[in-house]
Amino acid sequence: MGRYGRMALGAGLLVLAGWALVPGLIHPIDTDAVVNAEIITLRAPAEGQLLADGNPEVGERVAQGRVLARIKAVRPETARRDGLALELAAARRLAQALREEEAELARLDAELAARGTAYRVAARDGLRLGRAEAGARLAAALAAGERATGEQGRKQALADKGLVAPAAVEAAQAAAREAAAAVAEARAELARLDGEMRSVQSGVIVVGGGDDSPYADQRRDEVRIKRAARRVDTAQAEVRMAGLERQLAAEQAQAERLALAELAAPVAGVVWSRFAAEGETVRPGDPVVGVVDCRRLFLTAVLPRRHFAQLQAGDRAKARLSGIDHPVAAVVQSVRAGGGAQAVGAVAVTPAAAEGREVVVTLAVADDSLAGRPDNLCRVGQQAAVTFQLPALMPLVDALAGTAMGLVGRAS
Numbered sequence: 001m002g003r004y005g006r007m008a009l010g011a012g013l014l015v016l017a018g019w020a021l022v023p024g025l026i027h028p029i030d031t032d033a034v035v036n037a038e039i040i041t042l043r044a045p046a047e048g049q050l051l052a053d054g055n056p057e058v059g060e061r062v063a064q065g066r067v068l069a070r071i072k073a074v075r076p077e078t079a080r081r082d083g084l085a086l087e088l089a090a091a092r093r094l095a096q097a098l099r100e101e102e103a104e105l106a107r108l109d110a111e112l113a114a115r116g117t118a119y120r121v122a123a124r125d126g127l128r129l130g131r132a133e134a135g136a137r138l139a140a141a142l143a144a145g146e147r148a149t150g151e152q153g154r155k156q157a158l159a160d161k162g163l164v165a166p167a168a169v170e171a172a173q174a175a176a177r178e179a180a181a182a183v184a185e186a187r188a189e190l191a192r193l194d195g196e197m198r199s200v201q202s203g204v205i206v207v208g209g210g211d212d213s214p215y216a217d218q219r220r221d222e223v224r225i226k227r228a229a230r231r232v233d234t235a236q237a238e239v240r241m242a243g244l245e246r247q248l249a250a251e252q253a254q255a256e257r258l259a260l261a262e263l264a265a266p267v268a269g270v271v272w273s274r275f276a277a278e279g280e281t282v283r284p285g286d287p288v289v290g291v292v293d294c295r296r297l298f299l300t301a302v303l304p305r306r307h308f309a310q311l312q313a314g315d316r317a318k319a320r321l322s323g324i325d326h327p328v329a330a331v332v333q334s335v336r337a338g339g340g341a342q343a344v345g346a347v348a349v350t351p352a353a354a355e356g357r358e359v360v361v362t363l364a365v366a367d368d369s370l371a372g373r374p375d376n377l378c379r380v381g382q383q384a385a386v387t388f389q390l391p392a393l394m395p396l397v398d399a400l401a402g403t404a405m406g407l408v409g410r411a412s
Contacts, residue, residue, distance in 0.1 A: 001392065022363065032252055033299050033300065033301035033302075033319065033363075033383070033384040033385065033386045034299070034300055034349050034381055034382065034383060034384065035297055035298075035299060035321070035349075035379045035380055035381065035382045035384060036271075036297065036298055036299065036300040036347050036348055036349050036362075036380065036381075037272075037292035037293060037296065037297050037298070037347070037348045037378075037380050038292070038293070038346065038347055038348075039272055039273065039290040039291070039292055039347065039348055040266055040267065040269075040290065040291045040292070040293065041275075041287045041289075041290050042068060042069070042263040042266075042287070042288050042289050042290070042291070043284075043285050043286060043288060044071055044261070044276075044282040044283065044284055044286045044288055045071075045257075045261050045263060045284065045286065046071070046073055046284050047074060047281070047282065047283050047284060048071040048072050048073040048074050048075065048261065048281070048282065048290065049071065049072050049074055049274070049279065049280070049281050049282075050069060050071055050276050050277070050278050050279060050280050050281075050282060050302070051069075051070040051071065051072055051277060051278065051279075052278035053070050055067075055068060055069055055070075055278070056068060056271050057271065058271050058272065058273060058274055059270065059271065059272075060270070060271050061269070061270055061294075061378075062265045062267075062268070062269065062270070062271055062291070063131060063268050064265055064266065064267050064268045065265060066264060066265045067262045067263070067264050068263050068264065068265055068288075068289045068291070069262075069263040069288050069289050070260060070261070070262050070263075071260070071261045071262075071263070071288070072259070072260055072335045073259050073260070073261070074281065076404060078255070079215075081248065081251040081252065081255060084244055084247050084248045084251055085248060086242040087244050088241065088245060088248055091237060091240050091241040091244055092241055093230070094237050094401055095234060095237040095238055095241055096243070098230055098233050098234040098237055098310060099234055101230055101402065102227060102230040102231060104233060105223050105227045105230060105409070106224050106227060109220055109223045109227060110382065111377055112216045112217070112219050112220040112223060113216075113220060115216035116216040116217045116220060119216060120200065123200055124197070124200045124201075127196050127197045127200060128197070129188070130193050131190065131193040131194065131197060134186060134190040134193050135190060136190070137186045137188075138183065138186035138187055138190055139180060140186075141182040141183040141185070141186040142183055142186075144177075144179045144182060145176070145179035145180055145182070145183050148172070148175045148178070148179035148180075148181070149176050151172050151175065151176070152169075152172040152173050152175070152176040154172075154402050155168050155169045155171075155172035156169055159409075166329055168323045171371055187256045195199060199333045202254035219268070239288070261396070265291055267291065267293040267295075268293070268294070268295070269291045269292050269293045269294050269295075269378075270291065270293060270347055270378055270380070271289060271290075271291050271295060272291060272292045272380075273289070273290040274288070274289050274290075275287040275288055275289065275290070276288050276314075290346070292348050292378070292380055294378035296308070297378070297379065297380065298333065298363060298364050298365060299319055299330055299361055299362070299363040299365060299384055299386060300347070300349065300351045300360065300361070300362055300363075301351075301360070301361045301363065301386050302351045302358075302359065302360055303359040303361060303362075304358075304359065305337070305358045305359055307359055307388075308335065308337065308359045311334065311335045311359075311361060311388060312331055312332065312335060313332055313333060313334060314331065314332060315331070315332040315388060315389070316329070316330070316331055316332075316388075316389045317329075317330045317332065317363055317386050317387060317388045317389060318387045318389070319363070319365070319384045319385065319386045319387075320384065320385045321382055321383075321384045322382070322383075323377070324367075328365055328367045328384075329367065330363035330364065330386065331363060331364050332361060332363055332388075333362045333363060333364050334357060334358050334361070334362045334364070335360075335361050335362075336359075337358060337359060337360075348380045348381065349380065349381050363386065
């Protein structure tokens with residue numbers, strides 16, 4: 001082998017050695033990755049004492065809906081319920097008072113209606129009687145007029161014969177004129193009464209003046225306006241009363257629930273932690289128990305900071321776990337610097353960033369075998385080796401490998 005051959009062989013060996021190291025640089029492998037899950041924290045709805053009543057232990061698998069903790073209220077909150085009860089009592093009294101007032105107005109309306117009817121009947125009867133009297137006066141006036149006219153004629157005939165004085169004729173003439181005036185007055189009175197009768201028959205009363213309605217009818221109009229207003233007020237009071245009844249019933253049901261509150265598992269999973277001991281007093285909002293959902297597992301990996309710019313959401317990776325005989329496909333969900341905000345809520349396993357390894361990567365997995373572990377922990381906390389696939393650098397790896405193999409072939 002010549003000098004050039006030996007040089008080619010040495011270069012090929014160097015390339016092969018570099019190629020053996022390239023995957024570790026291009027495909028970052030993190031042996032500190034762990035199977036993780038978000039903790040669902042159940043909190044106390046009210047102040048009370050945590051009862052020891054067959055609660056599942058930490059690490060125990062539970063079905064969805066299973067009671068994880070019971071809290072007995074020590075000082076039930078009744079201020080709002082008592083306030084609603086007082087408001088409801090006041091609303092009921094107001095509604096009853098309005099109904100009674102509306103009933104009184106209805107009674108007064110009926111009384112005024114009866115009085116108005118009686119007034120119209122009396123007015124009609126009075127007009128009929130007055131008309132009869134006016135007719136009689138007219139007949140009497142007509143008869144008196146006839147007598148006066150006859151007497152005037154007789155006196156005039158006697159005066160023409162010189163048997164009576166002219167004064168007697170003048171007196172007879174005056175009597176005739178008075179009788180004619182009486183007839184005219186009687187006719188006018190009868191015509192007036194006929195007009196009033198027609199008005200009464202049409203519903204308009206003008207008896208004794210210019211008013212076209214009796215006092216009872218005027219009062220009835222006022223009463224009707226008040227009745228309409230009271231009906232509106234009563235309806236509003238009943239609506240408010242119904243609303244207060246619903247609120248009070250809801251408060252009562254809430255008080256009954258809080259008197260012995262039960263915290264049930266929102267999902268099927270594992271009791272991961274308990275934040276309060278049995279017999280301890282908890283306040284509203286205090287964490288009581290944490291549950292992890294075994295069907296929604298993910299991986300958390302910690303990488304050197306140099307990979308922060310290389311990885312992004314959507315990159316694909318492969319993970320290997322003991323007990324699973326095939327690589328588990330994973331997809332990057334988030335990449336954040338160590339110490340930054342969590343990509344999810346409280347997690348079961350918090351990754352610790354070592355010196356120089358401060359990039360925390362969260363990966364989603366969709367493999368049912370992860371949740372198939374027979375023990376109760378459903379693989380949360382299990383170590384995993386993750387290989388990130390960076391397709392953009394694969395042609396470089398292939399080119400280096402091809403060059404190295406070609407050099408070795410020529411050297412041999």
